[in-house]
Amino acid sequence: DAGVTQSPTHLIKTRGQHVTLRCSPISGHKSVSWYQQVLGQGPQFIFQYYEKEERGRGNFPDRFSARQFPNYSSELNVNALLLGDSALYLCASSTGLAADEQFFGPGTRLTVL
């Protein structure tokens, strides 16, 4: 198993555009969480999905949305991009809910110009 995979690795967008980030969890994991990590800070929780349902949401605007598919992979969507959305976006999978061990992917580096 390659572990959690994320695509793309890097992405450059301009303000106002929309972006979709993708995540494939470890085989057998039913939970996916998304985090935003700005330079110099720890990861900030955005969403958690378990069994295709949203089970947790962080303090992010409605421009951020996500979904989980029947194969447990997940997408994070961000609309109307702002310069402040530039960050490393991390996906983590786990067997259950947020208090279980999280296995992290390598992240997608988003730059908004």
Place this chain on the structure above:
Amino acid sequence: AQRVTQPEKLLSVFKGAPVELKCNYSYSGSPELFWYVQYSRQRLQLLLRHISRESIKGFTADLNKGETSFHLKKPFAQEEDSAMYYCALSTYNNNDMRFGAGTRLTVKP
């Protein structure tokens, strides 16, 4: 609201010296506490969690509910311990995980 504070952004010690990375939290209920580590060019990974009460790579962490702390300790630091360390708190109520800002540990030869 849940909050995790790591007061030191940088910590430098010599090889063989004891090391303590501080973590304080605020949460009124019973938290699940973790230490995650990120070595150079590697992914963020779990180091230890308080409920397992294990010693991983010589590191231990004790949950002190009175002081709301979960400090990470190692009696004799090694150069390979140099990494970024994050303290994290989770609860089953909210299904989220809060991370501290992280402490970069450098172990000098």
